[in-house]
Amino acid sequence: MEYQGMRTLEKLGVHNALTDEVGFRGxxxxxxxxxxxxxxxxxxxxxxxxxxxxxxxxxRFHRGHLHSALLEHVPRESIHLGKKIVRAEADQGGVSLYFEDGGNAHGDILIGADGIRSSVRQSFIPDYKLxxxxxxxxxxxxxxxxxxxxxxxxxxxxxxxxxxxxxxxxxxxxxxxxxxxxxxxxxxxxxxxxxxxxxxxxxxxxxxxxxxxxxxxxxxxxxxxxxxxxxxxxxxxDALQNWVFGPRVTLVGDAAHAHGGAFAAGGSLALDDSLALGLAFKEVFSSRKATFSARNINEALGLYSQTRQPHTARLLGIVHSQIDKKGTIFATGEEEDAALVARMTGRPNTEWLSEHDAEAAFDAVVEQLEGAQRQVRLARPETKIDRDIQPQGSKL
Ligand SMILES: Cc1cc2nc3c(=O)[nH]c(=O)nc-3n(C[C@H](O)[C@H](O)[C@H](O)COP(=O)(O)OP(=O)(O)OC[C@H]3O[C@@H](n4cnc5c(N)ncnc54)[C@H](O)[C@@H]3O)c2cc1C
Incomplete structure (x- = not known):
């Protein structure tokens, strides 16, 4: 877990994952x-x-040890094991999950955190292919x-x-x-x-x-x-253009950005997604004290998507260009070795990834939207439509 993930664990209050016992620092x-x-x-x-x-x-963590540290912060009764999602649905009124065991669950918001082969993502983008x-x-x-x-x-x-x-x-x-x-x-x-x-x-x-x-x-x-x-x-x-489906559904982690573990960044990205999503809910429902309507939920999810989508799309661009690269055939072992050393010394700088500040990115999105709203108000007399300016991030 690189810097951005470690700092985010601290911001999320998961201090028990920062000890030298749980993780290894060289x-x-x-x-x-x-x-x-x-x-x-x-x-x-x-x-x-x-x-x-x-x-x-x-x-460096064993995955299970990080899970245990996170679990200490989650009420046990809110976790239901062995519930494999086969399908998700959403409309203006709420969201529904359907499980392999025949059961179902309903709620206000659906956050699909079900990994690279996400069933939630597949329910809303059926032709998405890995x-x-x-x-x-x-x-x-x-x-x-x-x-x-x-x-x-x-x-x-x-x-x-x-x-x-x-x-x-x-x-x-x-x-x-x-x-x-x-x-x-x-x-x-x-x-x-x-x-x-x-x-x-x-x-x-x-x-x-x-x-x-x-x-x-x-x-x-x-x-x-x-x-x-x-x-x-x-x-x-491929990168998803928009992480918001209907007014009430979004994705986090590998479900949102199927990058296949490249740069060992997946854990940190998933944590940063969670931080940005939390900040978006706080911004809309705590700072602005908005009501818990479909429209306001959609606004919070839009802020989240706009914060995280460009960052992870940049990573996915690199991942796909690496897959597209065809292996070169070298005439001699010396040539092959020279190319290897050149590749190692010429590795692109990934500080933008390992030291990314998700909170600063979120603040920039909020500031940009507020600036755009101010511009609209200055350009013409304020109307009710200006006050209710449409949230970004949803196609619906
Ligand atoms: C070989 C390898 C090495 C890696 N090394 C690193 C590394 O060193 N550092 C790093 O940061 N990242 C690494 N990664 C990537 C990292 O594992 C992922 O990016 C990270 O686990 C993503 O977290 P997530 O919570 O989004 O998804 P996951 O960890 O995949 O969790 C998804 C969860 O959803 C559950 N689920 C899936 N489908 C359903 C369903 N239909 N219904 C109900 N539940 C479901 C799964 O059981 C799982 O519990 C590596 C990946 C691989 C493959």
Whole structure:
């Protein structure tokens, strides 16, 4: 979790996720370190630019530990497990969810936070399709004692090793866990991959070891000590232009921006979405004390969508351009290596992503709308229509 996610956890009051017990911060304080697959040399790093609080430094969590920290802030009775949504509906009067078990639920607002294969999103955009990036990730989390002290020169920091085609990532996590992530290309179509590999399916750890057997001794040893690995076919979807469906429905997290985990930004983006959504509700229902009407709900959701859509659309643009890039065939190993080093040293600066300030972006959207409303009033005498100026963000 990068800076923006850590700061947002603090803003949301989830202080229990900021401890060194729950998350791991590398001893060097360098957020991203990139090493060469064969030589093991550090080729490139990212640094924190404007992150004065060490608690906000890039932190690596086991997903379940972050969930537990968040759960401490949610009343247990408001969580209903085992309720798979098959369909969502909305109209001016309210929203409805229909579950696989035949049950249903109704309410005032629907916030679809159901991940990259969101059923809520699919209910409102039935022809939305994910695209297979061509990569399958092989990921493992296990007790750090399996590798600690067992590999000479094992870096204490989290490391990305970049190879000509694939990368390898290894890191300590909070609560003495450790993670390894490898990848391979799968030339099959999205449909074939979907049919043959399910999300989180157990993979073949021997295949992981075989893929990385010619890498530097540290990576090789890490694959040998990784006890098992699970598979995650990598998909991404196009940016949605508008995150508001009808007056009362929106999306957060991967459901809203199906970026497939690129730049390890998904957790932070989902938290920033939540912060912006909370700020939008506060702005409309607390600061302006608006009534809880469909129109005002729609206005709050519009503020949220306008805050988050442009930021995540920029990321999705990068993700799709990376998928579109065809692999270059090199005449010699030297040429291939030179291209790899050039790619590593020429990585685009992603500070706009890792140090993005969602609250400042939200304030800018509010200010811009207020400015536009002032302009309308100045241009002609105030009328009732001006006072009730239409909220942005909804097509309905
Ligand atoms: C291999 C891999 C590595 C990654 N590494 C990182 C990383 O290092 N850092 C990082 O920040 N991000 C990483 N990501 C991305 C990150 O996991 C996601 O961006 C993040 O989990 C999105 O959170 P979310 O709450 O939107 O969706 P999810 O975490 O996917 O949660 C969606 C929830 O909705 C539930 N759900 C789904 N469908 C339904 C339905 N029909 N009915 C009811 N419930 C449903 C699911 O069970 C799940 O609980 C990685 C992703 C992958 C695949």
């Amino acid at each position: 001893p060097s304080g360098i957020p991203q370190i990139f090493r060469h697959w064969k030589t093991d040399q550090v080729v490139s790093i990212d640094t924190h630019t404007n992150v004065p609080n060490p608690r906000h430094h890039t932190t 695209r297979f990036s061509g990569k399958i990730f092989m990921r493992a989390t296990f007790d750090a004692s399996l590798v600690a002290g067992k590999i000479p020169d094992l870096p204490a920091d989290s490391i990305h090793w970049w190879g000509p085609k694939d990368n390898f990532f290894a890191s300590r996590l909070g609560k003495d866990q450790y993670t390894t992530v490898g990848a391979y290309d799968d030339p099959r179509s999205a449909e074939e991959v979907e049919k043959s590999i399910s999300w989180d399916q157990l993979g073949n750890v021997e295949f992981l070891r075989e893929r990385y057997k010619d890498w530097n001794p540290t990576v090789k040893a890490l694959t040998e000590l990784t006890p098992s690995t699970n598979l995650y076919p990598n998909f991404a979807g």
